Amino acid sequence: MSLLFIAWRNFRYRALSSFLTTLSLTLGVGLVVLVMSVYGIISEAFVRNASVGYNLVVGPKGSTLQLTLNAVYYLSQPIENLPYTEYMEFYPKEKRAEMVRTFGGDPALGERDGVYAGFMTDGYAIPLALGDYFGEFRVVGTTPDFFELLKHGPDADQPFTFEEGRNFEFHNEENSYFECVLGSRVAAQMGMRVGDVMKPTHGDPEGKGHGQGFQIVGVLDPTGTPNDRAAFVNLEGFYLLEGHAKPIPDDAVIVLPESAETAGPDDPLLLTIPEREVTSILVRNGNLMMAPMLQNRIKESVRAEAATPIGEINKLMTMIVGPLMQALLAITLITCVVAAVGVLVAIYNSMNDRKRDIAVMRALGARRGSVTWIILFESLIIALVGGIAGWVLAHLGILAASPLIEARTGVQVGFFSMSTYELYLLPLVIGLSLLAGIVPAASAYRTDVGTNLSA
Template sequence: MNLIKLSWKYLVFRPFSTGLNVILLALGLAIIIVLLLMQEQLEKKMNEDAAGIDLVVGAKGSPLQLILSSVYHIDFPTGNIDLEEARNLSRNRLVKNTIPLALGDNYQGFRIVGTNLDYLELYQAEFENGKSWSKAFQVVLGAEVAEKLGLKEGDEFMGSHGISEGSHDHEANYYHVSGVLKPKGNVVDRLILTSIESVWLTHEEDEESEEMEKSISSEITLNGLPQSEEPKEITTLLVQYRNPMAAIQLPRLVNSRTNMQAASPSFEMSRLFELLGVGISMLKGLAFVLIGISGLGIFIALYNSLKDRKYDLAILRAIGASRFQLVLLIFMEGFILTFLGAIIGILIGHSFLALIISQNQTGVMVSLQPWIFLKSELWVVAYAFVVGVLASVIPAFTAYQTSIAKQLTKA
């Protein structure tokens, strides 16, 4: 006797009930799968992007906004800070190294970041082709930028004012692509990197053309903070501590004695994940409720079907089926329902995340991988199977008690 085939025939005989239970289970699993994929990948990528950065110093405002805009490049900067004040901080005995950033422009939604070569070293960037910038208006493209925009070494483009696309172009100067980086799976993949002097010169479009050409031909700063005889500003300063004591003293020093603010990436991201955790927990709770409802639906479907199948079960017993085989038949139906729900739920979850990613051309969502499978997904599937088994216990016990003589006599 082929129990699997027989169980399947009983299920397809009730297509609407079977389909509803499978869909409810699949939706619950899909919600959990999407949340697991996003939570685990986002936390991992954000920790990787912040690795090596102990402190971020910028204009006063929201500390979280400062971290998001300077480390992850997914928010607007809080403002600019004075270059000389940043230079004084970089000379502090508690500071091991500082990396300046100058933000404010984009090209088709990808941010143009003015910095120095220490930024490439921080993320261990490697070149696919070309080389780093050596003079003003040369840029290095992240792998994702080059792929999405179809740019390569030697190409030129015109930057636009503002962090997001749609603003006016800086028509006075063109950026020249000097190199393209290998994909690293971090924030550098979606950035356009250049020197800070390039960002400054881009915003000096009122200058006389002769003076501009003279400035462009001058040397740029490849390491450390840029030099300028005139008062200049940068957006933020990424700081690395010299010793553990700096974690205690330096943020307090910056926040109390300067016009700047200091924010710790690890502290701010812990707060963010803690806040997001409440919403994620609520959504997971909703998903588990859906799975529970689907389990209840499986129980009701199996139990009600037994009323119409008692004569069939009695016939099976009469032709030689054992009580154990009847119990196994009912459990097989619950198993098939949960198996279909699990497969469809996993496919829906991964497909939905792929759809979300496809709708975001820039930003941290683009770096997520929708088709990787996590070990935690197996636990979710196991939970679904437990629900299916529990929903089948009472109907299976009822099938076990089926009396051949009683049912055939009724017939």
């Protein structure tokens, strides 16, 4: 009969004690696996959501991390706003002149190229205006280019698609400038669909409601990005809401747009360029090798700051999230050590009841080393059963929560979704259990045959 089989028989013979000892180890391992998995899910969610097709986020001077959280994840609050002319600096003079003719403003703006236009060959700049809410969700004023030019997905190569409806238009004769597109979570949680009217509140979820509503013309398919929890409105309609126009300076030079000459009494007049502000600008320059040069050029300006989303998120993970998760992981590893001590105590306490059995084995010819290995094999069995059961239990929990995880983070997880650190966990647990088995194994090794047979 092999020593391992004898150890297994001993494990089964002390069923209740073995079960409770193994259970404590199972829970410890399961907790460690969950922490590792949560860290992996958080890391993947942040990194993939920072890969959105653009390579720079431009906003007012201040914290680049706050700028990234606000513009990419719709978290935090805007630092300030930038004048619309800062957005125009990304375009050549022809496009700038067209903006002056469309919106009205100083004709001199269209007589030169933008400061950053030379970096934007085959690139784009998309403005964002934030400040309103729809329930708990952020309202994002932007242009139709947001859904036509940006991509999402792990490699930023998947276009936005619509579960229902279409993208909003710059100007629609039927609905004017007041159209919007809802992210999938917004539509589901607020119970809205195409054809309904969304009315934002100003500055806060509980703020004053705007009288003007936006007709919902599209609902996005789930993307697994923060865009699922945002309501996107036509930037022109956003500007026309009460309280969104910037006061015009007394010395501003304004030429009214061409549309003002043909506008009817009920037609809304678009805000002129001096009245416009943007919260941030999403920028992708055609030649990515020139991105650092563009970023440095923007930082040299008086008003603007530029941040690389992936770089800022890596800093966040390294400086804040990473240390917190490491501290939590250390605590859970201590739990495994405590469970290993439980293995030691359980086996050691059983030695008093097993000294006669050991003495009989020795009398029948078993060597000291064989008895020692039987005890160590018992520790090994507890480690294997507890470690594997803990891993399975943790991943069953992850599998059960996978719909919620995917809905909130966009990360698809399954039963076999695992962190590379988990590969080292089972050997660690086995090592701790074998160390815990040394003390009772040594006690078995020193068992006196004569004394225990005569007892």
